[in-house]
Amino acid sequence: MADITPVLERADANLPESLERLFDLLRMKSISTDPAYKTECRKAAEWLARELQALGFDAAVRDTPGHPMVVGHHPGERPDAPHLLFYGHYDVQPVDPLELWEAPPFEPGFQEVEPGRKVITGRGTSDDKGQLMTFVEALRAYKETKGALPCRITILFEGEEESGSPSLKPFLEANADELKADYALICDTGMWDRETPAISAGLRGLVGEEIIVRAADRDLHSGLYGGAAANPIHILADILAGLHDETGRVTLEGFYEGVEETPAEVKATWENLESAAEKLLGEVGLSVPSGERGRSVLELTWARPTAEVNGIVGGYTGDGFKTVIAAQASAKVSFRLVGSQDPVKIRESFRAHVRAGIPADCSVEFHPHGASPAIHLAYDSALLNTAKAALSQEWPKPAVVIGMGGSIPIVGDFQSMLGMESLLVGFALADDRIHSPNEKYELASFHKGIRSWIRILDALAA
Structure with a gap:
């Protein structure tokens, strides 16, 4: 030099x-x-x-x-x-x-x-x-x-x-x-x-997807139809809840293909930063890391893939109360990708997971919102x-x-x-x-x- x-x-x-x-x-x-x-x-x-x-x-x-x-x-x-x-x-x-x-x-x-x-x-x-x-x-x-x-x-x-x-x-x-x-x-x-x-x-990649679950052809009175008619909010909630297991891992088939473990020597340097990393949660009023069990805050945010629900809409959400079973419910879901995860395969796996949870007399519609690799x-x-x-x-x-x-x-x-x-x-x-x-x-x-x-x-x- x-x-x-x-x-x-x-x-x-x-x-x-x-x-x-x-x-x-x-x-x-x-x-x-x-x-x-x-x-x-x-x-x-x-x-x-x-x-x-x-x-x-x-x-x-x-x-x-x-x-x-x-x-x-x-x-x-x-x-x-x-x-x-x-x-x-x-x-x-x-x-x-x-x-x-x-x-x-x-x-x-x-x-x-x-x-x-x-x-x-x-x-x-x-x-x-x-x-x-x-x-x-x-x-x-x-x-x-x-x-x-x-x-x-x-x-x-x-x-x-x-x-x-x-x-x-x-x-x-x-x-x-x-x-x-x-x-x-x-x-x-x-x-x-x-x-x-x-x-x-x-830099983590990103896959965005909006799903719309439809059941009856109109909103229903929950007294007349409750217990008998499919409720798209319930269906959607079950599907979304099933995205993670009890350890915080994403359950989609093939989701972790292309995800590599961070080298031990790199994680060791991150551990030296971890006390400061806890501020990430503390500054927003939280203290307990979510996500995969046994992973540090830095590893979760820098090196692991995620599945997050970004928004849910369904039924009556105005002031007061309205006892209806909604005709449809929707959600926006995003996946942050790492390693060599394939955005196309992630989208396909998510859609398969959703379709598996839709009753025979109900339907689902998908709207993609971008896909880029890590x-x-x-x-x-x-x-x-x-x-x-x-x-x-x-x-x-x-x-x-x-x-x-x-x-x-x-x-x-x-x-x-x-x-x-x-x-x-x-x-x-x-x-x-x-x-x-x-x-x-x-x-x-x-x-x-x-x-x-x-x-x-x-x-x-x-």
């Missing part, structure tokens, strides 16, 4: 100007979901393209049917080093309710939350402008010190992530050859805590472990490898459409209030995030 001390020192010296540039970007009201801010979104894209051009990138604003993409390319100084694609998004969430903000959302500033600890305030500070600018400023420090970048870099900044990314897949399809790299770097995740950086190795970077991946070692050099505590209970669609798109593994490294904190009033980003996250990317880039290039 090269001596990166001068690069790190340049990043430190640049910090005041780096913050000024970040504040310039934060002032742009790039709310992608509201057509009233279309001009502001383009303004942010053009600003980013100019910043990349100033760093020697062949960069341009690329139009889409929605908000534009920003694409930039830089050759790097080491032709044998990996080609890296960095992704971030410049659009932000709406600011409503405005009256809950302690300061105007697009007038960024600093707040000292405790002695010696400052945060940057404003919409987009953590999600995702502050995050993406850590990478840009790392490149700046590298370029100003070394005169070149350590490896070939492609940049993709999106402007519709907060509104469902409708233009992203068509753009990837149309520009696959141009955008394909050896690895993707994504800075839209978080740290374990203020002193512990994290790499997200896994994404996982191997725990022994050289990419992951190289980045982990580099991160650990920068922060007070060693980096940890974590999972994520939710999904980031772009990771799956990069894998399925461009054949790239993704490295998810972010510096946000759980209390950054993303999508909410008074969003913030730790000043240390921004400063040490820049330094972290310098270390990661140098390690990957070597």
